Amino acid sequence: MSRQLCFISHATQGGKRVSFREGRLGRKMIKEAAEYTSSIHFDNEIYRETILINAVHLKMLSKLGYLSKEDLKKSLEILKELLTNPISLDDPFLEDIHIVIEEYLSRKVPAAGLNLALGKSRNDAVSTAIRMHVKNKIVELVDEGTKLAEALLRKGSEEVFTVFPVYTHMQVAAPATFGFIMTSYASRLLSALESLTQAYISADHCPLGAVAACGSSIKLDREWMASQLGFSYVLENSLEASSTRDFLIDVLSSLIKLTLPISDLSEELVIYSSKEYGLVDFPEEFSSTSSIMPHKKNPVVAEIGRTKLAEISSEFLRIIMILQRKMSGYVLDLQQVTPSVWRAINHALNTLRIFIELIPRIKVNHERAYELCGPPAGITELANILTTKYGIPYRTAHKICGEISLLIINNKLSDNELEQILKKTGININLTTKEVLSILEPRLVVNSYKTLGSANPYEVSRMVSQIQEQIEELKSWVDARRESLTNIENEIFENY
Numbered sequence: 447m448s449r450q451l452c453f454i455s456h457a458t459q460g461g462k463r464v465s466f467r468e469g470r471l472g473r474k475m476i477k478e479a480a481e482y483t484s485s486i487h488f489d490n491e492i493y494r495e496t497i498l499i500n501a502v503h504l505k506m507l508s509k510l511g512y513l514s515k516e517d518l519k520k521s522l523e524i525l526k527e528l529l530t531n532p533i534s535l536d537d538p539f540l541e542d543i544h545i546v547i548e549e550y551l552s553r554k555v556p557a558a559g560l561n562l563a564l565g566k567s568r569n570d571a572v573s574t575a576i577r578m579h580v581k582n583k584i585v586e587l588v589d590e591g592t593k594l595a596e597a598l599l600r601k602g603s604e605e606v607f608t609v610f611p612v613y614t615h616m617q618v619a620a621p622a623t624f625g626f627i628m629t630s631y632a633s634r635l636l637s638a639l640e641s642l643t644q645a646y647i648s649a650d651h652c653p654l655g656a657v658a659a660c661g662s663s664i665k666l667d668r669e670w671m672a673s674q675l676g677f678s679y680v681l682e683n684s685l686e687a688s689s690t691r692d693f694l695i696d697v698l699s700s701l702i703k704l705t706l707p708i709s710d711l712s713e714e715l716v717i718y719s720s721k722e723y724g725l726v727d728f729p730e731e732f733s734s735t736s737s738i739m740p741h742k743k744n745p746v747v748a749e750i751g752r753t754k755l756a757e758i759s760s761e762f763l764r765i766i767m768i769l770q771r772k773m774s775g776y777v778l779d780l781q782q783v784t785p786s787v788w789r790a791i792n793h794a795l796n797t798l799r800i801f802i803e804l805i806p807r808i809k810v811n812h813e814r815a816y817e818l819c820g821p822p823a824g825i826t827e828l829a830n831i832l833t834t835k836y837g838i839p840y841r842t843a844h845k846i847c848g849e850i851s852l853l854i855i856n857n858k859l860s861d862n863e864l865e866q867i868l869k870k871t872g873i874n875i876n877l878t879t880k881e882v883l884s885i886l887e888p889r890l891v892v893n894s895y896k897t898l899g900s901a902n903p904y905e906v907s908r909m910v911s912q913i914q915e916q917i918e919e920l921k922s923w924v925d926a927r928r929e930s931l932t933n934i935e936n937e938i939f940e941n942y
């Protein structure tokens with residue numbers, strides 16, 4: 447108790463705000479300069495986290511004997527109240543949220559507010575707040591991401607037998623199923639969600655206690671503060687902790703990995719829903735029409751969906767450009783990174799949410815899809831048969847099948863033509879048009895696939911169950927993180 451600081455008499459001077467500028471700087475910033483350098487207009491994202499950080503810091507000061515239990519109790523009540531009744535952040539002269547809270551608390555509990563900066567800098571506090579918020583957002587992203595993966599899997603199961611073409615080079619490559627395509631997107635999404643859980647680990651290192659750059663002579667228990675704030679690790683090196691945002695590279699690259707398949711899927715839906723392809727019916731609730739051309743149904747949600755990746759990538763690039771070429775200690779440039787993070791995360795979240803609604807409403811045109819899978823689409827399998835059954839070298843079989851394809855495309859396939867192709871190549875087998883066409887029947891082709899991960903409906907069903915199991919694991923991950931992140935508030939405010 448003897449070390450307890452007593453600034454109470456200096457707290458306010460006749461009710462006037464005491465600015466900490468006044469020691470070093472004689473004049474106020476001009477309004478334009480204040481606005482130009484302030485982060486207050488995007489600090490609302492880290493409002494809750496900043497309050498929790500201040501609460502934990504005060505608890506730390508109290509544990510060290512620098513703040514009485516009574517003042518701590520009062521401060522915690524005030525900070526808790528600020529969570530439900532936020533203070534306004536619209537004064538253009540305010541530098542940032544940290545100052546707002548410090549000034550507010552200084553007026554209410556001077557012994558606490560005026561000591562908030564003892565052993566705490568905005569540098570370590572803001573870095574901690576961003577990490578906490580990012581962690582929450584990652585949990586939200588993984589939660590929504592699993593829902594989208596499930597929607598894709600459900601669609602995949604419903605359409606597991608729906609014959610559908612797969613394109614390479616935008617030319618029909620082979621018959622597959624719509625279920626197979628949906629499952630491929632679910633699988634890619636799953637991999638992105640796993641990357642997000644890795645990015646969560648990067649974010650889960652607590653910078654608090656690094657102070658401005660080099661640590662402090664105040665004996666802060668960094669491990670205790672980190673665990674109070676729900677972190678699993680301390681980000682030890684104080685210079686790194688106070689002055690870097692490297693972990694955001696993991697977060698942003700995971701967001702790119704997450705939205706890349708959605709961008710591809712969007713592109714595919716835009717193309718499939720054109721009249722020329724006629725492969726899917728894009729839902730009306732997600733389409734617009736033209737203000738001049740009355741016949742139009744435009745798949746606008748997919749158009750925006752495919753471009754979100756570009757928007758996120760540009761935020762990523764913006765972040766890297768700001769982060770590069772800085773000296774090791776904090777610079778205010780770092781502040782300018784933060785809004786990009788929230789924008790990128792929001793683009794990804796909004797995209798996930800809209801696609802969760804869109805996917806179940808996609809209708810496949812089964813007849814058209816079957817038609818596009820017709821001969822010569824599955825002819826690679828005929829070439830396989832010529833090699834495996836008749837011992838014809840694959841290169842020869844490929845050539846024969848190329849010629850047969852041409853006949854099919856030109857509508858000239860006949861027993862006679864087939865016989866001539868085989869004779870010319872010196873192959874002594876009997877192959878009829880009927881046999882060729884029956885081998886190329888799209889359903890038979892799809893069912894003939896035998897490799898792991900193929901489009902064979904049984905293989906697709908197996909993959910659906912496997913991905914579903916992995917999704918269940920991710921859901922438990924989400925639940926566990928949610929629980930621990932919501933518990934921190936109780937722990938901070940109720941247990942001191």
Ligand code: ARG
Nearest residue numbers: 485542568569572776780781
């Ligand atoms: N508002 C800043 C940010 O968002 C934190 C303040 C750091 N300011 C300072 N002078 N060290 O990064």
